[in-house]
Amino acid sequence: MTVSPSLKSRRPGDDRGLSTVEVVILAPVMILFILVLVAFGQLVDGRGALDGAARDAARAGSIQKNHALAMAEAKKAAEANLADVCSGPVSVVQTSQGFEPDTIFTVEVSCQVRGLAMLGLDIPTTLSASFSSPLDPFRRSA
Numbered sequence: 001m002t003v004s005p006s007l008k009s010r011r012p013g014d015d016r017g018l019s020t021v022e023v024v025i026l027a028p029v030m031i032l033f034i035l036v037l038v039a040f041g042q043l044v045d046g047r048g049a050l051d052g053a054a055r056d057a058a059r060a061g062s063i064q065k066n067h068a069l070a071m072a073e074a075k076k077a078a079e080a081n082l083a084d085v086c087s088g089p090v091s092v093v094q095t096s097q098g099f100e101p102d103t104i105f106t107v108e109v110s111c112q113v114r115g116l117a118m119l120g121l122d123i124p125t126t127l128s129a130s131f132s133s134p135l136d137p138f139r140r141s142a
Contacts, residue, residue, distance in 0.1 A: 046085050046113035046127055053081035054109040054131035057092055061107060062133040067099040078109045086111035095130060106132040 061074035075092040082090050088111055096106035110128030 042114055043125065043127075046125075047129075049082060049085040050109060050111070050113075050127050050129040051131070053078045053090075054107060054129040055133075056081055057109055058105055058107050058131040058133040061094075062105040063136045070099060070105065074107050078107075082109075082111055085113060087114050088112040096132065099135070101135055101137060103135055104132045105135050106130060 057074040057078040060077035061070035064070035064073050071092070071094060074094075075090070078092050079090045090109065090111045093108050093110075094106065095108050096104050099105065108128055108130040110126055112124055112126045114125075
């Protein structure tokens with residue numbers, strides 16, 4: 001068996017610094033990967049918070065005595081739930097027809113969440129959620 005001259009001249013300590021190069025190349029990639037995971041985690045967390053806010057807004061509106069008060073209470077409930085999630089204003093829109101007894105009160109809540117902005121990507125991420133609640137037949141009368 002013949003050994004090539006390049007292998008003969010190699011000494012055991014010749015690969016010093018190779019792990020340093022690996023760390024310098026791989027560390028930024030790993031940090032970026034972790035930041036992307038955190039950013040998408042914030043999007044998932046925002047989605048869950050928005051679903052909860054839509055549920056609370058629909059319920060808060062469905063127990064009110066009139067439409068104007070229902071929308072005001074729905075907006076107040078959604079804003080309270082999303083205070084630390086949204087980076088812009090919270091929008092609450094009624095998507096159901098009217099405000100008559102024995103009907104459904106449906107609202108759509110939307111806002112812009114931080115999400116990918118923490119990575120320096122200025123991509124507006126607007127999430128929305130919708131929820132329905134039956135109008136309470138024993139609504140407040142005063």
